[in-house]
Amino acid sequence: MxxxxxxxxxxxxxxxxxxxxxxxxxxxxxMDTMHEMLEITGPATATLPVGDGCSPITVIGTDPIRQSFGSQTFQQAINSRLAPGVSQVVLNPDAHVGYGAPVGCVMVSPTHVYPGPVGVDIKCSMSLLQTDLPESEITDWKMRRRVIQAIAKRVPTGAGRGQRHVPKSRSVDGPLGFQVATEGASKSVLKKLGIPKSWASRCEDASHTAPDGSVDTLAARLEWMGRERDKRDRLESKFRQLGSYGGGNHFGEAEIVSLSNKQYFRSLGEQWGLRDGCVAFLSHCGSRGFGHDWAMSQFRAMKTHFQSSGLAFPAGDPQLCYAEADSPEGQRYLCDMAMGANFATVNHLLINQLVLESFREVFPGIRGELIYFISHNIARQEPVDGRLQWVHRKGATRALPKGHEQLAGTEFESTGHPILLPGNPRDGSSIMVAQRGASVSAFSVNHGAGRQLSRTKAKKNLNQTVIDQNLLDHDVISNCRVYPRDEAPDAYQDFAEVLKSVTKAGLADEVARLKAKFVLKDGAPADD
Structure with missing residues (x-):
């Protein structure tokens, strides 16, 4: 040497x-060692032993999907399972390296809350708006361009952008933003923003309160946070992002709905309000800069608490900082998470209303209804193994089948709720319904296809001309002059294999497939 x-x-x-x-x-x-440790339990299920008398990690995915998981993803899952207070960890088919815990995981604890397995985009979510507009009306590219332009006048895209960037957005001032953050989709908030009141019943959670069940506690904390002028100004600037998409993997897509050819699922889709052969609009976004600020503030506060208290981070990873749910630190985190979640909920509802108005500008008189709004970055207290536990879903989405106790009294009690599962604009997306087998994954499924290429590798290795032509060959247009390479379909896992993982694991079945006709991303406006 x-x-x-x-x-x-x-x-x-x-x-x-x-x-x-x-x-x-x-x-x-x-990687080989990790894969050798897996104990295969079914065609798309396995377990990963972690030792120390802990129950193993549940792994959902066919063999090709499991082979795509890197050693760091497995290591993060093991670190999460061995962290204090954690009772269960699930890896979904879209799992990849995340902030402390993998993206695409479920982490359950009866006593502790972890900001990492929620993430910085609190309550990042999916929503679907169904219209009665037939596919034939948007076959022509010029008509699609007109709708894209109408939406662009109302809904900004991109990090940091808000109402001031578009002429037909809703005006959100400090008092209304304060109300949104503390009340969520209340009747008063919806009325002020011109959103149908009935849409609140189509939300996974229309509003979130403080741990004590109070809105007043949230209001007191928000008032305290805005006590200084500079902090108040920053809050109000974030309020003005309401009704906007962010960057990265956030998007809006016009879809054509194709209901299942299986009569039971076809009837189920119709009962939800889906219309075969008609245009729907699928959205992916979250709590924007408002939620990001709350999340980062909590990460800093918890890390400082660990350092001042001499506590050791789980596996030496500061991104796995935590608090007991009933401690002062835990209560503050849950308050801040609730306000970020409230903002995300109303953000989605407002986007859907603005999108509906945009379609009506081009196609007067069309009707539209919200099918569902469902999150994938949130911690919720749910019954697991006979007791209430904090279920952290990071890049994972709730999957409750018909008859589940949490659906009691809702319109989805006898059907199960819609699961909105995005794939990519070339290969489509899916609407599914949970089955009883979802109990193996803490009644959760993956929130999408999951990345197979990092953003850096996608930008380096994927060809821009091929990406753009490939989308055009599939009759998909966008608002971008060139489609973001790091968001290209080939940057993501094989969606067919991901869906196969979900169905073969017995978690959910497909009710409808969505085929994209145009996409809104963070990018330069397309030429007319």
Missing amino acids: DLLIQSEPLTSCVLLLFNQSQKELRRTSA
Whole structure:
């Protein structure tokens, strides 16, 4: 080795390649070891033992999907399972490395709350608006362009953008923003924003309160947070992002609904309000800068608490900081999470109303109804194994079948609720319904296809011309001059294999497939 170090630059390159190959070998070996540890329990289920007398991690996915999980994803799952107070961890088919815990995981605890397995985009969610507009009305690209332009006048896209960037948005001032954050989709909030009151019943949760069940507690905390002028100004600037998409993987898509050819699921879809062969609109976004600020503030506060108290981070990872739910730190986190979640809920409802108004500008008289709104970055207290526990879903979505106690008294009690599962604009998205088998995953499924390429690798390896032409070949247009390479369909897992994982694991069945006709992303407006 000394001789190599003292040699000419060429041999230094050989040494570098040798070291890189050794690192790759160790990484591959670690992945192989993790996969060898899996105990296969079904065609799309497995368990990963973690030792220390803990129940194993549940892994959902067919063999090709499981093979896509890297060693770091498995290690984060193990770290999460061994963290204080955690009783269960599930890896879904879209699992990949996240903030402390993997994206695409479920983490359950009867006593503790973890900000990491919720993430910085609190209550990032999916929603679906169904219209009675037949597919034939948007076959022509010019008509789709007109709708895109109408939406662009009302709904901004991109990080940091808000109402001031578009001429036909809703005006949200400080008092209304305060009400949104503390009340969620209350009748008063919906009336002020011109959103149908009936849509609240189509939300997974229309509003969130403080842990004591009070709105007043949230109001007192928000008032305290805005006591200083600069903080109040920042809050109000975030309020003005209400009714907007962010960047990254956030999107809006016009879809054509194709109901299942199986009569039971077809009838179920019709009962929910889906219309075969008609246009629907699928949205993915969250709590924007408002939720991000709350989440980052809590991460800083909890890390400071750990450091000042001399507590050790689980597996030495500060991103797995936590608090007991009934501690002062835990109560503050739950309050802040609730306000971020309230903002996300109303953000989605307002976007859907603005999108409906946009379609009506081009197609006067069409009707539209919200099918469902469902989140995938939230901690909720739910019954698991006979007791109430905090179910953290990070990039995972709720999946409650018909007859589940949490659906009692809702319109979905006898059917189960819709599960909105985005794939990609080329290969489509899915609407599913949970089955009893979802109990194995804490009544959760994946929130989408999951990445197979990092953003950096996608930008480096995918060809822009191929991406854009591929979408055009599938009759999909967008608001972007060039489609974001890091959001290209090939940056994501094979959606067919992901759906196969869900169905073969017995978690859910498909009710309808969605085919994209146009996409709104964070990008430059397209030419007319």
